[in-house]
Amino acid sequence: MSNLVIVESPAKAKTIKKYLGKDYEVIASMGHVRDLPSARLSVDIKKNFAPKYEIIKGKEKLVDELKKLASKSDKVYLATDPDREGEAISWHLAYILGLDMNDANRVEFNEITKTGVENGMDNPRAVNIDLVNAQQARRILDRLVGYKLSPFVSQKIRRGLSAGRVQSVAVRIIVDRENEIRAFVPEEYWSIDAKLIPKGARKAFSASFYGSEDGKKIEIKSKEQADKILADLEGADYVVTKVKNGTRKKSPVPPFITSTLQQEASRKLSFQSRRTMRVAQELYEGVDIDGIGATGLITYMRTDSLRISNDAMNEAASFITEKYGKNYLPSKPRFFKSRNNAQDGHEAIRPTSVNLTPDKVKNNLTTDQYKLYKLIWERFLASQMADSIQKTTQVDITANNYLFKASGYRVDFDGFTVLYVESKDEAEAKTSELPPLDKDMPLKLKEITPNQHFTQPPARFTEASLIKALEEYGIGRPSTYAATITTIVSREYVKREGKTLHPTELGEALSNLMKERFPKIVNVKFTAQMEQDLDTVENGDVEWVELLDTFYGDFEKTLKKAKADMEGVKIQLKEDQTDIVCDKCGKLMVVKVGRYGKFIACPGWPECKNIIPYTEKVGVSCPDCGSDIIVRRTKKGKIFYGCSSFPKCNFMSWNEPTSEKCPQCGGMLFKKKGKKETLYCSKEGCGYEKK
Secondary structure (H helix, E strand, C coil): CCEEEEECCHHHHHHHHHHHCCCEEEEECCCCCEECCCCCCCEEHHHCCEECCEECCCCHHHHHHHHHHHHHCCEEEECCCCCHHHHHHHHHHHHHCCCCCCCCCECCCCCCCHHHHHHHHHCCECCCHHHHHHHHHHHHHHHHHHHHHHHHHHHHCCCCCCCCHHHHHHHHHHHHHHHHHHHCCCCEEEEEEEEEEECCCCCCEEEEEEEECCCCECCECCHHHHHHHHHHCCCCCEEEEEEEEEEEEECCCCCECHHHHHHHHHHHHCCCHHHHHHHHHHHHHCEEECCCEEECCECCCCCCCCCCCHHHHHHHHHHHHHHCCHHHCCCCCCCCCCCCCCCCCCCCECECCCCCCHHHHHHHCCHHHHHHHHHHHHHHHHHCCCCEEEEEEEEEEEECCEEEEEEEEEEEECHHHHCCCCCCCCCCCCCCCCCCCCCCCEEEEEEEEEEEEECCCCCCCEHHHHHHHHHHHCCCCHHHHHHHHHHHHHCCCEEEECCEEEECHHHHHHHHHHHHHCCCCCCHHHHHHHHHHHHHHHCCCCCHHHHHHHHHHHHHHHHHHHHHHCCCCCCCCCCEEEEEECCCCCCEEEEEEECCEEEEECCCCCCCCCEEECCEEEEEECCCCCCEEEEEECCCCCEEEEECCCCCCCCEECCEEEEEECCCCCCEEEEECCCCCEEEECCCCCCCEEC
């Protein structure tokens, strides 16, 4: 008997083939095979938004091969990824191959392991048309917004721009935060910290000024106010007036879902969301492990469900008992509640087997794969462990009618923290253990220090905090966050500076235009409601054509009005002036941005059309020929550093050259990026490095 199984990627095909055996042919569709052509709108608005799909350019040979294999097979199974997008790919494949849409030929693999593949093959079903329609509605909605808005913003701001349903809201969120930062007025405030030593002890502990002795908080707004309090405290006796001991339990965070994985990988590993999802896909599809062969190491990575299978819970409990002891197990298994709008088709992201520890598989993984797998493995196992128990102490200390407070804790039982602690976007206040203190105990003042502070503006978004905001607002879906951030950065609406995201002048101009003319498109609440409406299509509660019709009527009217109101209007962006003199007319040239990036042009256009390529100098001379070293980019946009005299001089480096010289050999030092930036010498045989 001949069976054909169609998956999305060759890596996944290889792993699945191992489990299915010789009666099955497994082939990859390489993602989508049919889509809306990009050269035109490809949606017939007048005919109920009928999409005009075509075979994707370059996929014709693959489709012919799939048709031949399908015609020779007794049974065709559609095993594309187990999500909305995967369902749509299966539907397109069924149409192309002429399969019966009511046939039970759709199989899903939550994990690419022997058990996961067998479970999927044992439970085939028909393609879920509601899921397909939800994907179609989303795809067509995004196409309508993109294709109708992009020409308008390109005409009003600059050629080659694009606007999108989710990306425009993401840019607005970043621009709004920048405006908050600009409008922020810092306010002065002071704190007073005392170092105190208990009777008979040597080590001091810290206490902070709180207010008056009766417990009323006093805000210190100026140096004069702080000096007055310090004067009042001259020669004061410090006495412990209240000691409150307590116990607090700290519970582990849930296992990862798509959004939290992207956030934590950004914080702990400095991975951009796109990199995180690429590596997670590799771990899901399968890696060759010594003694096992190709196997998937994690469950499906596009999920917003916190559900965990009983088998996985039991396996984790056995591992924890054996490795850490029974006291590291909670009194009952942990269950985590998913968000109300979560799709519960999949489990949370977890290792397919906790017995495949990071150390066991390390030699078979790339550095990125190992780091991400270790993060997923530790987070999941910690989620099934006992609480951490802390003994807390809160102390009130009085001095001359003023009140100071001190707090601390000690870990009584480490619990899950022996393995994993979640990182935070905001720095947490550090607290340490206090010495033994009793009521009415006198304390000796070692030092007292006033400190001036100013209130800080809200922090700029990082990838992690932006993803968190998009998720909390209900904008987009976890599977789209990586693509959204990549898009707004690559189109230069937003730029990265270190880990933070800053809006560019272009991004601000686009966002302001959208807010003024298309307030609904960039309205957070409206976009979140649209996401909920799209989910109702998936549940079969609303017809997708009806949803699109409701949206498009209002959108078309708004677009017509914007075009009429802004006829002949062009938004001018500021242009950075250079010190380069135009050799044709003598004016100082300016930096402009075109559809292919930056270039330097004469401001006298159209009378003077002189342009030269834009180069970004590093400020360092080439060690080979003495010319300037400039920033260059590969075809895929990766930055490297090369000589401005290329091709006469072939000097290049992936790492940034610096003006510092090697103290050992006098050679040029280069910056090596990582968690800790390192300067190193590239001369053969030298080996000098400096953190």
